[in-house]
Amino acid sequence: MNILVEFISVGGNRNPAAADWDTDGLKLLAFGADNCVALWNPLDSELQGVRLLLSGHTKAVNAVKFFPTGSSNTSILITGSADHTLRIWHGTLDPELQFKQVKVISEHQNPISRISTLRGSNIFATGASDGTVKIWKLIHDADFTEVDADLLQTITLSPKYFPLSLALAALDESSIILAAAGTRSTIQIFLSKNGTFGLAATLTGHEGWIRALAFTREANDPNDDLILASASQDKYIRLWRVHKGEELPAISSALNDPALGVLGKSLSNKAHRIESEATKYSITFEALLLGHEDWIYTASWRHRDGKLQLLSTSEDNSLSIWEPDASSGVWVCTTRLGEISAQKGSTTATGSAGGFWIGLWSPDGNSVVCLGRTGSWRVWAHSHIEDVWMQQVAITGHVREVTSLCWSRDGSYLLSTSSDQTTRLFSEWKRDGRSSWHEFSRPQIHGYDLNCIDTITDAQFISGADEKLLRVFDEPKGVAEILNKLCNIETRSSIELPDAANIPVLGLSNKAIQAVDDDTALENEDADEREAVDPASIVKKSTLDLDHPPFEDHLARHLLWPETEKLYGHGYEISAVATSCDGKLAATACRASSIDHAVIRLYDTREWLEIKPPLKAHSLTVTALQFSLDDKYLLSVGRDRQWVVWERTADTIYGLAISNPKGHTRMILDASWALLEQPIFLTASRDKSVKIWQILGKEAHLKTTISSTSPVTAVESYVRSVQDKLIFAYGTERGEIAIGVTEASAVDQVQITKLVETICPARTINELVWRPNRVDDRKHQLAAASDDGSVRIYNIRL
Template identity: 70%
Template structure:
């Protein structure tokens, strides 16, 4: 059996240094995603290409090393595990990635990496208060690479180097700018191979978040510009000018609009020297326009003009350019969200700012990463002279705890600790198909733990808030899935859309109104203003591409129709019967009183009493048998229990095994065989196969794993003469197993390639109900914040 990746979804890390776009020809964008590095080609519409595993901690810094080769890239990454990894990326014809060196010289998290085009020197900054200067020693094809530590700079006064930039002063000298958790910028100049502190630039009033060097013109002898972005909401430009004479005074200082900042705008000249010449550094311009902290600023030369891209906590990207007549730097383009739309939750507008902004290698596209882990992309359209938003990629930013396919397998729902539920489906079009996030049904205030579908238009999710919520698909989402994914819904009366009221936790159904229709005030008091979030225009829900992040966060919620109460602690498991008539749930428990299983009917949403008592600790997983005759429950108390359906839709204890495994049982699943058969997976590194007879339950076979087994799932869509199942472990391994119905002790086991497997524990595996040719598909939810879909060829 072969296991090949079909789709990866993984959110980006919120760190301004955690992404870089390769300018040397691969067009790959690398970004930190939990403790992995995700690689994405923004020009293609198939999401993340691959995910690199190598770090043990959260990845803070990612940087491409300039190789000047179109078929070869070197990637440098740093993480909270104090390690610096060097990767070699080759393209022949598919990209292949090899970890060639891991360095552990820093004593704390690595938070920044700076490289210099045309040089083999790079710098790393760490929260141990040091900056280290390295040299990459390699041959022309980078087939042998080793790294030499040239110097360790102890920052004084001590601070965290949140930003670093390297620039060429002249042929013999390099300049290093360092900023961070103080309002100063320190300038170091290299003498031979050692850097020495040469100047300290003052003027900012907040931490320095970003630094970037460039030449004023494309001539290598022109002045060097340094852009510094700070949490004081301003960007300062500094000019490094050769010679004893100072440059002409910048007219920016005479700008009348800067009157309020008169005190901090000193034009003091800082003198620095390289081995061969003298330089001055003077303040050049102040860029005003952002309303909140600025995280990144980066230079690019477009159409012969020097432009600066900045991203800010105020939910905007700005592109700056010097006015040709006055020389004053002005914002020529602003992209992102209007700050007036900031609301109480991400559902009503507050996206939490843009943490990363990057230019594409050709300068005609920009991308940004927001708080929700999603990448947005804009491309410049010359005929219309405007920047147009394009389809980006999205993903969870914390552990993915649960997932389930819709009843017909047309879409996948996932939910997790980032407090969102996401719907993924296939965009089908003439050129082919690709997977995307099409809706974000639930944006919540609690971590979400489990999810299951009642029918194709309804699901139930359980969270840390002790209750379960039921959601119905709205008309706007249904119409979009029909247009783009060819998912047909007929003859069902659905609400138009949903929103979260300010200060609310529940999604309310709302009406979609035509673009020309006036908005009616439903209240008695005519003076009351209408909440703009309670209205959605029909044109907002009508688009011919997968939704952008602002659509997902605001317009594609599902209305909540029911709440299920009864549990006393956080919900740990939920399962829906095969006929969709019943919900079984359990919660975290340390006593027999709370370790009960509660049943609800899905017509009236009333609890079927009494609750089922047998377990003494948390129930981790529940599943109904294919014919709904049995309900399987497994738990922390190391026992599995089989409940049999009695009269009036209630279940009664049929069998239990208090010593089913020697450690806690983490998951269980029913097989689709003639004889009732189920599997249990435990922390004792075993998957056991059990068969139900009239009098007893017999252990028919087992599979031993190398680590605790955290998830198991049987394929219900194959013939009843065959057992096929998948299981996952707490170190991210995925195994596909099969056996004949009569030979359950002879099991064939195939392990998925570790390079495409998750980097952390697997929380759930689900087989897709529909078969695609000779392929089956499984979806995998993991603690590394990824949702992955694999093709399994049988």
């Protein structure tokens, strides 16, 4: 069996230290994604997205840093996590992209918050919330096949604070300078003498926690002054000059700039004297960069086109590029990218992005990337001809556990829901004989964690959340046209669709809205002139006319689906939903600890009325529901360890046919019909087994039991029999996925193929779904949803 990963979608961790772009080795960008590390090439013309997910850490990855190897075919990656460990990975391209974990270090006592490396040396520094900074030496051979790390020194920060930022630079041949700052408003400068770092100066001036520090030479000459940038939650960036010799540098004329007004008085220019083994130095305040309106998270330097430039990202949804003005020397913001500040005060429901947490330069300096609150990346590339920064297609993904998945009825797109309170639609962008997977719509942005989803028709789905009711959504015309144009998916709704949808400022329900022409003046139809038109209630037609997969700004604001129905009846959080194969019925269940609440409710999808009475059999939460392919049976399993088969007695009426109160020895977590000539179904349980049952007359017989090494949390059978074979997949609590194949005539003889660990998720599998309507009998696609925040699609060739 040949199994390859087709697509991985995962969101980035919201931590300013949790990403780095390799300027030397394989030119990849690495970012923390829950407890994994994702590798992606933002400049890839094929737009393959996330190439690899490295698992090993047991808690969220907080710090990611590439070690400068100086070699173009080897990458060394250092990662630090909330599990208190540092891990070193060795990456190569031979024969294909692979990263191997080569070292685990457990010296820190608390979560690691920052890693800093020094180009041209083997020294790196790590900071953690145990209030220490540790200095390490990387020991390696010429091609980095053998890698180890020696602890050289532990600096206990006094007064104690958490180091949120570290920066290393070579001061001269004999000394290294280390800047450390974090949950205080001061910056501590350490100098190495005889290989040991000691505190040399404390820089004051900021009025908030310091989030970013970065050193650079003023020009590319090693004898030039060092410039240190410090960015803080006080909304300002300060620049400091490290100058060689007894004499102080000329005072920056920028400090006397009348525009600074009152601030000018507080910008003291006290000189801090420091001394290395060879020479004396001074550190003076150089400039104050004003312009951001909220906390600043990152600052990084780049020498670009002969100019020194600084990139900063902020909670105000902007990414700024600063450089000194050629004539006056005053630092000015030359480029500002991101979102318009007018949206700043709006809620996340109406599309406020909630800040940019990470900003990085590309290795060549002609592109920048940033990560926002929703876990999605944005990319801008500089066009030299027009001298403008153009936004490019980037990657998106869930930032919390992915709880449920379903394919559209014809298999043309995939829907996923998550505890990050969003529903996302993924499909294939087809162009010039190439294809790549992207998020094309974000149908639901909610106020509750979402638990389950199923499609009713190709243009309608139902989802359940932690809010006792279910919501039904219809595809808007704008999304249908984008999918038609970019993915060759035919528009299939029989009713007249609204153009788009939005969430009213104080609402939870998506309302349908119409698109207007770009030159239409916005007027309020009501008589009351004083009420302004809410710009969020209008969408221009040009906004929905795209020739590429939508950017994050569009997804978060313009590509919602209107909500058409709410289904009431349950008393607790919704746990499971399933729609019948003919789309006429929806079966739902909620969390329950008594027989009165553990009922299955059926709704007629034409009138959206509940079919009474509800189905009673379970005594605890129903965990999974599924209709058989001919809708003759409904299968339900629950935490009470029993499975129940309900049989259709009339058009929409189901009655209890067979039940097994001791189907497994622990709770049953998932179930699936395998429709061959006879009704066969599979159940998966916490007792570490999958059981295959066959209905014969009025009884169900256990045909075989497949044992697993950990609790089985998901099982799904491929609905069409392929050459008289039954094919199914199951996933476990540890993230393992296995494919089972058996002859229809001998169901008790199952061949199991396990996916290799490197392509499996790092945490519990919540759902597996086979893509329907595949033409080729030998090539199948399987989608997996996991607690590690990833949505994965596998190509499986039998």
